[in-house]
Amino acid sequence: MTELPFDNSTRFAGKRVHLGICGSIACYRAADLLRAWRKLNIHVSATITESAQRFVSPMLFKSLGAMPVYESMFAPDEDVFAHLEPGQHAHAMVVAPTSADTLARLAHGNASDMLAAQALAFDGPLIIAPAMNPRMWDNSAVKANVAVLRERGAHIVAPGHGEAACGDTGFGRMADLPEIFLAVLRALSPQDMKGRKALVTAGPTREPWDGFRYWSNPSSGLMGASLAVCAFLRGAEVTALCGPINVTGALFLPDEVRRCAVESAREMFDAAQTLWPRMDMGIFAAAVADFSPQSIGQKKFKKSESPEGFTLAFHPNPDILETLAHSRKSEQKVLGFAAETVSTMQELLPMAAAKLKRKKADVLAANRVNEPAAGFCAPTNSVAVVDSRGREEIWPMQSKADVAWDLCSWLSQF
Ligand code: PMT
Numbered sequence: 089m090t091e092l093p094f095d096n097s098t099r100f101a102g103k104r105v106h107l108g109i110c111g112s113i114a115c116y117r118a119a120d121l122l123r124a125w126r127k128l129n130i131h132v133s134a135t136i137t138e139s140a141q142r143f144v145s146p147m148l149f150k151s152l153g154a155m156p157v158y159e160s161m162f163a164p165d166e167d168v169f170a171h172l173e174p175g176q177h178a179h180a181m182v183v184a185p186t187s188a189d190t191l192a193r194l195a196h197g198n199a200s201d202m203l204a205a206q207a208l209a210f211d212g213p214l215i216i217a218p219a220m221n222p223r224m225w226d227n228s229a230v231k232a233n234v235a236v237l238r239e240r241g242a243h244i245v246a247p248g249h250g251e252a253a254c255g256d257t258g259f260g261r262m263a264d265l266p267e268i269f270l271a272v273l274r275a276l277s278p279q280d281m282k283g284r285k286a287l288v289t290a291g292p293t294r295e296p297w298d299g300f301r302y303w304s305n306p307s308s309g310l311m312g313a314s315l316a317v318c319a320f321l322r323g324a325e326v327t328a329l330c331g332p333i334n335v336t337g338a339l340f341l342p343d344e345v346r347r348c349a350v351e352s353a354r355e356m357f358d359a360a361q362t363l364w365p366r367m368d369m370g371i372f373a374a375a376v377a378d379f380s381p382q383s384i385g386q387k388k389f390k391k392s393e394s395p396e397g398f399t400l401a402f403h404p405n406p407d408i409l410e411t412l413a414h415s416r417k418s419e420q421k422v423l424g425f426a427a428e429t430v431s432t433m434q435e436l437l438p439m440a441a442a443k444l445k446r447k448k449a450d451v452l453a454a455n456r457v458n459e460p461a462a463g464f465c466a467p468t469n470s471v472a473v474v475d476s477r478g479r480e481e482i483w484p485m486q487s488k489a490d491v492a493w494d495l496c497s498w499l500s501q502f
Contacts, residue, residue: 091337092124092266093317094273096467097489101129103276106174106210107154108183108203110190111139113253114219114262118184119148124269126153130276133174134158135203137190161202171205180275181210184245185219185262188230194242195233213275217245217268222258245271266340274321280500282323287367288316289360289374289408291331293353297381297400298389305375306464309333311425312373313341314492319371320345322496327367329359331374338467353377353405360408369421369499372409372449375464379404413448421502422447423495426454427463433482436472444474450502451475453495461485473498 105125109118125132134154136146146157158170167173174181183190183203190203194216199205207214216237224230225247238244245263252260262268290312294302309330316328320342327346335341348363350356353376364370379402413422426443428436433456440454453471457463462470462485470485475498483494 092269093313093338093340094270094321094489095124095127095338096487097128097493098487099490099493100125100273100276102131103180104131104133104178105272105276106178106181106206107132107134107149108181108186108190108207109134109136109140109144109149110183110185110187110203111137111143112185112187112219112262113143114185115140115143117262117265119144119152120265121182121184121268122149122152122154124265125272131155133178135174135206137187137201137203139187139189158202158206161205171199171202172209174206175209175211178210178212180213180215180272181207182215182217182268182272183207184215184217184268186216188218188220188224188227191216191218191230191233191237195236214242215245215268215271215275216242217263217271218247218260219262220247220260221252221254222256222260225260226258243271243275267342270317270321270342274323277321277323279323281319281369281496284324284368285366286316286319286324286326286369286371287329287360287363288312288319288326288371289329289331289356289376290316291333292375293331293356293377294351295353295377295380295405296351297383299386300388303377303381305377307331307333307375308465309335309339310465310467311469311488311491312371313339314488315371315373315423315495316341316345318489318492318496319369322500324369327363329356329363329374331356331376353380353408357406357408357411360412364412364416364420367420369423370409370412370416371423371495371499373425374408375427376408377405378407407447409449410447416448421499422449423451423453423499424449426452427457428454429458430456433470433472437474437480437482440472440474441480444476449476451495451498453491471495475502 135158193204291309292307381400436454444452474480
């Protein structure tokens with residue numbers, strides 16, 4: 089299974105999701121969703137409609153850890169109140185894939201099969217991921233049903249564009265798994281950042297010195313992307329200002345996160361300055377080049393042009409975090425990082441405190457970039473965190489998703 093963002097978080101353990109699966113060629117993809125939620129120690133129960141059972145066996149979902157798995161309303165050994173059970177115990181319900189038929193049942197409050205009855209008796213967050221032929225998706229009856237469900241608060245993870253199994257092309261394919269996966273995690277997350285606009289910087293910058301080559305650093309963008317996803321999960325409206333990173337797999341950003349791609353420190357600075365006045369908080373995780381080389385031209389510099397070697401002059405770049413934090417309105421909150429090379433975590437605390445003060449941040453997380461399991465490129469991180477109220481802690485090594493989660497908790501208290 090492909091890597092998904094946040095699929096190594098421990099913050100959702102013990103939650104329960106009820107997964108409905110309808111008859112569609114996309115049924116088999118629900119198995120990957122189930123595995124991804126199980127990896128987070130989320131308890132998953134499932135209902136497989138009779139049509140879905142023509143495509144996949146309930147045994148597949150049982151084997152992957154779903155419990156219980158409901159197959160029909162009147163199965164001989166089914167509890168008489170099984171149609172009420174998910175409504176009593178699950179924290180979120182997701183129907184993926186949702187067929188046109190189930191969409192209609194849900195929109196009209198029809199309880200004629202187990203899944204529709206369970207949905208009717210469920211008053212928590214409902215996530216719907218439709219999958220059908222593009223002409224069916226385009227039909228006004230389907231559009232009306234979707235509108236009714238949206239209006240009632242269901243979250244529709246809209247289908248994507250592409251070629252359907254029948255050969256027709258258009259919108260109708262079930263949305264990408266990370267979109268559905270994250271929509272459910274969002275429904276399980278506290279909404280302590282709801283209504284707030286967050287700017288997150290992520291990744292490295294590239295500083296060109298000829299037309300094709302550049303000076304940079306090994307930042308993968310994972311720490312920044314984890315913070316962007318985390319702020320999104322907790323209800324913020326997020327703009328991710330990314331240096332050159334490949335936003336797939338663990339670095340995936342959902343459609344609802346606005347992404348601005350830049351290359352150089354100067355471009356990141358200019359974009360951040362433009363965006364900042366509309367923001368409620370800034371999270372600065374990018375590894376911005378402190379210096380840029382003087383460019384020596386737009387074409388490829390040839391070895392023959394300087395066989396003895398050559399020297400480049402470097403000029404300093406503006407500090408994005410420092411500039412924005414110094415010019416902020418009092419209600420704008422700021423979280424920064426510090427990349428340090430030291431031998432112990434203890435040494436990080438005074439460095440973090442000094443940087444927090446100098447850059448005027450509210451919260452600052454310092455990481456040891458000379459520790460292979462932390463800092464650049466690692467899936468994990470260990471940080472020393474300080475805030476402007478004098479709080480300081482050293483956190484153990486954990487996934488970047490969990491570091492992001494705890495940093496958002498600190499920031500949302502300001
Ligand atoms: O991307 P990953 O592979 O996941 O790696 C994560 C990380 C190591 C890049 C991340 O955890 C991290 O430490 N980011 C900050 C790196 C850095 O530039 O640290 P610094 O100590 O040089 O800068 C301090 C702060 O000022 C940072 O918040 C930085 O974003 C900001 N800064 C620095 C220079 C500059 N010109 N503009 C800035 O905004």
